[in-house]
Amino acid sequence: MAAGAGDGRSGNGDDGDERPLAGIRVFELSIAIAGPTCGRYLAHFGADVIKVESRRNPDPVRVIGSSWVPLDDPSIGEARPDTSPMINEFSAGKRSIGVDLKSEGGREAARRLLATCDVFLTNYSGPAVKELGLDYEGARAIRPDIVYLAMHAFGAIEGSPYYDYVAWGPNQAPLTGLDDLTGYPDEPPAAIAAFGYPDYSSGIYGVIAATAALEWRDRTGDGQLVDLSQFEATVSLLGPFLVDHERTNATPARMGNRLPWTAPEGVYPCRGDDRWVAISADSEDAWCALAHVAGHPEWETDARFAGVSARVANHDALDEAIASWTRAHTHDEVATWLQAAGVAAGPVMDPPAILADVHVADRGFWLVGEHARLGPDLVTGNPVCLHATPGWIDRAGPSLGQDNAEVLGSVCGYSDDEQAALVEAGAVFPLASPDLQLRRPYRAWAPAALPHLPWGSP
């Protein structure tokens, strides 16, 4: 089912852009995930986000390209990074220009672009933007009311202890205590290793900070520096534990999937290989319902499980009892039965299960955007649904330099000859192999196998 009007998801660019950030232009000097995630939200909600990129020092999420693109095919060459599905994920809806900010011509182009921008967004380090002349002082000399969003790993206060330090999102998770809290008590920290949680949370903090600063600009006319230290922003998520330590010297320990205030809470083995169901029976009603669904009404009167404190204290025995039931069934069966009885439960889903899931697709979560080399391309959606002025994208991740002509011409005011001279001088990186068209292998089978996903016109 296609998403319908008023569901917070549908929208198109045909008849006047009603999105909240339409008319806002963003200079994005960002790599990897945190800064680009912020820019992706802003683009989804209507901002003209221009990703300023270098081919000499490219965004690491581009570098590897797609796994199916041969590494040594000379016909693909420098276009390989454009095929990375990650550039869709973190930059869908943006425009890209290739500019060498270390060249004089590139710096002039950046200055001309910045003069037309409302927001400057960077997750480069403080010293790096300063070296480019694009720190806050440099930027506001060009655009006095700029909203300058500095998403450095350790903030914008020069001389502070970690100011010069380098950290990716997966470095913030250990630093802020999130990794130590992840895992089972009798094992080393399992860490949030497979994805960079702090990158995404910092990116959304960036959206909040940028829109709040735009609100301030609307009220007062003033731009400002917004210093969003990813370290500090991530630490803010741990408020209660830090207050607890401050007051009682308690240090929270990892406890698997358990919570101190409810039981049962955990994942339980199901039929099949590495199949699990997550169960959170977070009230007496839910616990009794679980006992009945499991065919063990006697659990209700079992002294070990009488009341939440007893269940928390006897969680091992509780887990064993529940697992003896779940093992005989599939995770989908157990989750569906429990949900029907009012108990929070869900299968632990892997990517094939998520792609097959009808609920998420039915809500119009997945997006499709036009990719310059690949045609319509599937992209992970945005979780913020505005019903009257929904966000949308019309394009997937841009190829490096895809929008050089439009941005350098219409926005920065360079003539065609001047643009050619910038390319000649190495100040602008042109789109690689402009005529190269490729096709993701899955386009051959996935639209038929997964018809509930949006595929666009082939």
Place this chain on the structure above:
Amino acid sequence: VTGPLSGLRVVDLAGPSAAYATKLLADLGAEVIMVEPPGGSSLRTLPPFEGDTSLWFAYFGANKRSVELQLADDAQHERFKRLVATADVVVETNRHGTLERLALGYDDLRAGHPDLIWVSVTPFGRTGPHRDWHGSDLVAWAMSGCLHTTGFPASPPVIPGGPALLACHLASLNAAAGALLALRSRRRTGRGQMVEISIQESCLAVSPEVGAVVFLDDLRPRMRAGNRRSAIRPWGLYPARDGWVGLVALQPSHWSALATWIVEVTGNEAAGDPAFDDVLTRIGASEAVDIWTEELTTRFDKAHLFVEGQRRGIPVTPVNTAADLSTDPHLEAVGYWETVDDPTLGKIRVPGAPYRFSRSGWSTAPAPLLGADTETVLSDLPPLP
């Protein structure tokens, strides 16, 4: 200095999946009025406690006002409607249909108040086959692909961040962002709207690295790989003498700096072989690269590895606990911590601003006692038209 949201009134009916959103709005200057049922919000029951005070509540409730109201009671029902009539934003986390049954849903309250912004946070959203499903932080992670890939291969999948409620925090961040975006739309159109957040989708949106779309492209199964990431080496946790450090050698310069350090300390010349400058070579030799790296990291304390590694330009950070953070020199030096005077706990030190504005203000305040503002807020609300 006034905050960018000063003058904005928010009515807060949020549980754990949006209470942080309204704290963020409050600290940006909005007046946030928590409407608590008789006896208090369920947030007041979340451990850890000091005495009878929930520390979750002390943090989530910060800078808010408290009004105690029984929405099912006719007279109080009317007062609630009057309160909402004065509000710009309502934030709520009720199950689909709960407020509607009391005739207090969005459709009931926006009549005569077309500029009202209504933020709804639910486990699975307000549409679709699972819209009535019950949820939790764990269930949201389970149904996002992120739980499947977190943990050691021989153990069951394990929730990111343990008891820190990180799925709820994502939903809260999205709710706050959505409220601000809707506010901007309202400035342009004069109309409010429904802002809908699904906690499951909040987790799906952070799943790209382990997620469904990229899987479709590479068809590589996503498995739990413990505390290191299989895609690159070195990447993940490495043992120090007194704990662990996180090490992410993503750029070529990071590996070359690390290799130099390994050679200096361990005398292992093999690590300095330029062949390993190529990330694909390192991935192919993951086991050896891990052993060489461990031969370095196990010789030092995590604090030394942090400072010396960073001096060498390597993205290395210690695996910290709350105790480490409470004495972190950077947080101290930048004035991160704030002190508020909690009505039951007295002066407590709390995390400060997640962002620092150079012109507009940010400030926080303690969480209120139950019903502390019932009379002041409700006494002279204008009657409904």
